Amino acid sequence: MFDTMNKRLFCSLSLILLLILVHSSHAMEDSTLYRSTPSYREIIERYERLDSSSPYAKLVPYGKTDGGNQLHLLVLSKNKIFELKKLKEMGILILLINNGIHPGEPDGINASLLLLESLLENDGKNIPQNVCICIIPVMNVEGALNRGCCSRVNQDGPPEYGFRGNDLNLDLNRDFIKADSKNMISWIQIFREWDPDVLMDTHVSDGADYQYSMTLIASQPDKLYSTQGEYMKQVLSPALFEKMKEKNEEMGPYIETLTWNLPPDSGMKAFLETPRYGSGYAALFNTFGFISESHMLKPFAHRVKATVDLLHSLIEVCEENYTDISNVRKKARKENVTRKTFPVNWELDKSKFDMIPFKGYEHSYKKSEVTGMDRLYYDRTKPYERNLLYYGNYIPQDSIVAPKYYFIPQAWEKVLDLLRLNGISLIRLEQDSSCSAEVYYLDEYSTTENPYEGHYVHSNTKVKKSTEIIQLRKGDFLIPLMQEGSRYIVETLEPQSIDSYFNWGFFDGVLQQKEWFSAYAFEELASSILMENVQLKKDFDALKNTDPSFASNSFSQLYFIYKNSKYFEKGFKRYPIYRLMH
Ligand SMILES: [Zn+2]
Numbered sequence: 001m002f003d004t005m006n007k008r009l010f011c012s013l014s015l016i017l018l019l020i021l022v023h024s025s026h027a028m029e030d031s032t033l034y035r036s037t038p039s040y041r042e043i044i045e046r047y048e049r050l051d052s053s054s055p056y057a058k059l060v061p062y063g064k065t066d067g068g069n070q071l072h073l074l075v076l077s078k079n080k081i082f083e084l085k086k087l088k089e090m091g092i093l094i095l096l097i098n099n100g101i102h103p104g105e106p107d108g109i110n111a112s113l114l115l116l117e118s119l120l121e122n123d124g125k126n127i128p129q130n131v132c133i134c135i136i137p138v139m140n141v142e143g144a145l146n147r148g149c150c151s152r153v154n155q156d157g158p159p160e161y162g163f164r165g166n167d168l169n170l171d172l173n174r175d176f177i178k179a180d181s182k183n184m185i186s187w188i189q190i191f192r193e194w195d196p197d198v199l200m201d202t203h204v205s206d207g208a209d210y211q212y213s214m215t216l217i218a219s220q221p222d223k224l225y226s227t228q229g230e231y232m233k234q235v236l237s238p239a240l241f242e243k244m245k246e247k248n249e250e251m252g253p254y255i256e257t258l259t260w261n262l263p264p265d266s267g268m269k270a271f272l273e274t275p276r277y278g279s280g281y282a283a284l285f286n287t288f289g290f291i292s293e294s295h296m297l298k299p300f301a302h303r304v305k306a307t308v309d310l311l312h313s314l315i316e317v318c319e320e321n322y323t324d325i326s327n328v329r330k331k332a333r334k335e336n337v338t339r340k341t342f343p344v345n346w347e348l349d350k351s352k353f354d355m356i357p358f359k360g361y362e363h364s365y366k367k368s369e370v371t372g373m374d375r376l377y378y379d380r381t382k383p384y385e386r387n388l389l390y391y392g393n394y395i396p397q398d399s400i401v402a403p404k405y406y407f408i409p410q411a412w413e414k415v416l417d418l419l420r421l422n423g424i425s426l427i428r429l430e431q432d433s434s435c436s437a438e439v440y441y442l443d444e445y446s447t448t449e450n451p452y453e454g455h456y457v458h459s460n461t462k463v464k465k466s467t468e469i470i471q472l473r474k475g476d477f478l479i480p481l482m483q484e485g486s487r488y489i490v491e492t493l494e495p496q497s498i499d500s501y502f503n504w505g506f507f508d509g510v511l512q513q514k515e516w517f518s519a520y521a522f523e524e525l526a527s528s529i530l531m532e533n534v535q536l537k538k539d540f541d542a543l544k545n546t547d548p549s550f551a552s553n554s555f556s557q558l559y560f561i562y563k564n565s566k567y568f569e570k571g572f573k574r575y576p577i578y579r580l581m582h
Pocket residue numbers: 102105202203204
């Protein structure tokens with residue numbers, strides 16, 4: 001074990017060595033970017049300088065953020081064409097690199113500036129011909145402005161950095177599907193307009209200790225569906241790991257252990273990124289999503305270098321495969337238009353596993369000086385390389401049969417706004433009418449006790465279905481399923497889906513009963529309702545005979561009759577979005 005002095009000396013020496021190495025390969029690189037992360041103003045000034053000094057780079061302000069600032073997009077184009085339509089016509093692949101969604105994890109912010117420096121040197125000789133590189137310098141602008149030394153307690157540098165939460169204290173990497181923040185609304189405008197083929201979101205990991213400086217989340221292949229998932233699994237993801245090896249920066253898979261707080265050799269599983277996360281959201285629009293997770297315990301300089309290597313590797317892989325990537329996406333999107341069933345709610349497949357090579361550190365337990373109990377520690381003097389248990393497959397728990405249209409009354413404006421923001425085609429009804437539709441009743445759900453990302457979130461939602469005649473009013477909307485965004489529509493509008501708008505609480509109004517009865521005044525009416533309805537009387541008596549708490553509670557008995565009478569409101573727990581099957 002190092003003592004603190006030795007550890008510092010060791011880190012300083014490795015930093016000097018690394019800087020010498022880096023300088024010998026890129027003489028022009030700004031070495032300050034390996035020591036500290038610039039302030040938000042400095043970052044934007046650097047991007048503005050790139051915009052004005054290079055014909056290959058264009059910085060575009062793009063929408064507002066919660067704190068009244070602007071989001072920016074840097075577009076790097078070898079042929080100096082910045083018009084999206086032309087780039088798409090030319091078959092140019094669009095790669096979007098997103099930085100600073102968690103400004104306390106600034107490796108990608110620095111790495112992107114270093115990447116741009118090296119791509120632009122020698123009159124842009126290294127800019128790829130067939131890949132247009134789009135970079136968001138900092139997504140969580142206000143988080144970056146909220147700078148301090150200490151919020152990342154286990155992270156080895158830089159000395160100062162931004163904060164994870166935004167101005168609403170939301171984690172933007174849980175906001176993709178619900179878009180509570182203005183930052184996210186602006187981000188989605190960029191995402192849906194530029195429609196990137198590939199997305200890289202840059203982060204720094206927490207969790208276990210191991211040898212790798214960089215780990216990668218590639219969007220979980222099963223969840224990408226077969227066409228795209230296979231290509232991710234067989235081609236894109238392995239190519240990235242190979243490129244990193246060639247750069248002497250061997251990368252590991254993102255580490256999520258089977259049991260929280262246990263070391264990797266206890267077994268690992270693939271990370272399931274639902275649509276609230278960047279790569280999970282991107283998968284709904286057939287964008288290949290990646291998340292870089294450099295390792296918090298490695299010195300900042302090394303983490304930045306590993307992130308630069310990964311960005312270069314990704315660009316190389318995109319350039320080498322740009323036609324295939326584009327063709328796979330086109331095919332997957334066509335499948336979305338005609339898809340009849342949609343798998344949702346994925347669970348780890350415990351029947352399939354691989355043994356994957358892994359470079360870790362041996363762990364052990366010793367007595368904690370704080371608690372006096374056993375504590376886990378990793379022994380860096382004992383590195384190991386061996387095959388570890390890895391569960392990489394997920395299976396869907398639910399399969400949704402697609403309706404032909406969803407019907408949304410115009411009152412649900414926030415939902416309609418989100419659909420529009422995400423480029424979903426809506427049909428506005430020009431006159432009143434009625435038709436037969438499938439209606440859901442929200443039968444079961446659980447709700448978090450404490451707010452999560454600004455919402456009391458529901459989960460384990462189950463619905464009961466009935467077919468009813470519904471009224472459609474002029475100004476209401478139909479959403480046809482036969483469109484490329486069908487996955488987004490199903491994931492958000494089917495209440496059972498994990499990140500559905502119901503589960504995020506957008507429809508909580510229907511969960512509250514609006515009218516009640518006064519027991520003393522309802523007594524006589526309740527009695528006559530029972531007399532007139534033989535079946536109800538039978539059910540009522542049966543309950544009384546079998547359920548002692550019902551039998552001893554007069555209010556419950558009256559409520560049972562009220563609930564099963566014509567006086568009970570029809571909208572209670574009735575999901576207000578209907579499924580038109582024809
Ligand atoms: Zn992060």
